Amino acid sequence: MSTSVATKGLEGIVATTSSICWIDGDAGVLSYRGIDIHELATKSTFEETTYLLWFGRLPKAAELADFTKELADARHLPAKVIDLLHSVPTDATPMQVLRTAVSLLSIYDADEADSSHDANVRKSFRLTAQIAMIVAIFDRIRKGKALIEADHSLSHAANFLWMLNGEKPSDTATRAFDIALVLHADHELNASTFAARVIAATLADIHSAITGAIGALKGPLHGGANEATMRLLYAIDKAGADPVEYVKQMFAEKKKISGFGHRVYHTEDPRATHLRRMSEELGRAAGSTKWFDMSRKIELFVKEQKKLNANVDFYSASTYTTLGIDIDLFTPIFAVSRISGWAAHVIEQHDDNRLIRPRADYLGPEYPAPYIPLNQR
Ligand SMILES: CC(=O)SCCNC(=O)CCNC(=O)[C@H](O)C(C)(C)COP(=O)(O)OP(=O)(O)OC[C@H]1O[C@@H](n2cnc3c(N)ncnc32)[C@H](O)[C@@H]1OP(=O)(O)O
Ligand SMILES: O=C([O-])CC(=O)C(=O)O
Known part of the structure; x- marks a missing residue:
């Protein structure tokens, strides 16, 4: 009955066009918007790399300054989301909490119902700032520590370490963490990004797509x-x-x-x-x-x-x-970085959308199977 043979795990299947990330798996090349990851890892920052992913080119100095300020200014969580972080069991995993908190964020986002390009970019700033805050704040809550206010003068990497540890991070720790964020920012159609694009392609909002992506990232075959x-x-x-x-x-x-x-x-x-x-x-x-x-x-x-x-x-x-980071924060930290790539892909999907709906190679009972009445089974 099947019309074609499925490729298990969609290996090698080209599922979309994209201008964000190019990988040559045989040569070991990874590039964001054409720029080699080795250049970005040694010369760029998370803010600059995120600008590159979202807007398709490296920013000029003033653009980078504006972008950095906008991301820092987005360091705000609705009170109800902070309440949620206080109310979940302290032994909940940070990934469970992050997934749930990002879903809740959508209810308080002013642009929730708007998936235009500009609204998606505004929401991407907020989500990028907020995901880092959620991870840091929940870790302090579960450890019974006082919460640390965001420092708007710090970079994304430094502010995360500050809000997590309550100490200003060393330059070495900040740079190492910033490089890790750059390295994890995007990776073409990996499972979580593909999940995000499938959700976005139904014209669901970016919070739904990112909630699904966090769920996909959690698995031990992927970010876990x-x-x-x-x-x-x-x-x-x-x-x-x-x-x-x-x-x-x-x-x-x-x-x-x-x-x-x-x-x-x-x-x-x-x-x-x-x-x-x-x-x-x-x-x-x-x-x-x-x-x-x-x-x-x-x-x-x-x-x-x-x-x-x-x-x-x-x-x-x-x-x-x-770097002194607890083990169950590793995958949430992957999300702290990967939100930049997820957001770029959701924006790209919504900008030129078509529903993603493949077919399955059917292996079930042959059609037409008889419907046996309940009293005869
Ligand atoms: C950010 C990321 O998502 S990076 C990937 C993170 N995931 C992991 O590190 C988990 C461990 N690795 C794996 O499970 C796999 O290599 C994956 C999921 C990353 C890739 O999976 P696939 O492309 O589907 O490869 P698949 O799982 O079919 O493996 C192919 C063969 O290599 C073997 N293999 C692959 N990875 C491993 C591994 N980590 N350890 C031992 N054997 C392995 C498989 O057992 C299989 O062998 P077989 O052909 O004899 O049965
Ligand atoms: O591309 C993949 O399949 C997994 C990966 O390395 C990533 O998401 O960074």
Whole structure:
């Protein structure tokens, strides 16, 4: 009965046109609006990269200053959203809370019913500022700590660390975190971005699309892999095990190693190059490269045994841990960055929309199957 054969997981299927992000998975190239990620990671900032993603080109100095101010000015959460953060159980995961809070934000957004280009851009500023605030504020609430007011003079990266830790971050920590935000900002039609575009394509609002994207990011095959990677490193450490022997046993049990493999890259993930270096450098600066050393042993072994490369999630785990960030904040922090890419894709989708509605290769009972009356089944 089927008319065509489905490609499991839509591998290799081109599902849309886009002008935002280009990846060459064989050459290990990632670019935003044509600009290589290595250039952006070494020269740009999260604010400038977000401008690039949303508006299609690098900003001039005055444009960047205006953009930075607008993003800082958007650091405001409705009281009801702060109430929600106080009312959820303190053992709720930050990803659950973020997903729920972003959904609630839509009810208080002045532009909720407006999905025009300009309204989407206004909402993107707010969502980008608010997602970072929600993650930082909930972490303080669950730890019984006093809330920290946003500092509008700080960059997006520095303000997040300030609101999370209640201490002005060092330049080293701010720059490392800012680079991590740049590296995670966009990645073409990854699962969460695709989810966002599918939702946006029904002409649903951007908050609905981003709520769905956060749900998709949470899974351990996608953004959740950074937390799963760190849980693996902790488990090896707790067991006092040799990392290679531990991973060998996982292979014997046919388990996947989080932080390895990628649907698109068949070579080094260019983001891992930076995160590997950051993991080592931050470890050295902090006086211990323990997590980097363990990660590197695993990386070399997995590469040798399975020809699998580390992806963006592998070294972000040890990088964030060395920055003193709790494990269950890793995936929310991915969202703190990825909102920039999600927003760019929702704007692009709404600007030139068509419903996304593929077909399924039907494998069920043959048509016409009999309807058997209830008393005869
Ligand atoms: C930000 C991101 O989303 S980056 C990705 C984050 N996810 C992870 O790190 C989770 C671990 N990795 C994986 O599960 C996969 O590599 C994915 C989900 C990233 C890509 O999945 P796919 O393209 O569907 O590849 P698939 O899962 O089919 O794997 C192909 C083969 O490689 C193996 N493989 C892939 N990744 C791994 C891994 N991390 N550990 C062990 N084996 C792996 C699979 O077992 C499979 O082997 P088989 O053909 O012998 O059955
Ligand atoms: O592109 C993907 O499939 C996953 C990924 O690396 C990302 O979302 O950053």
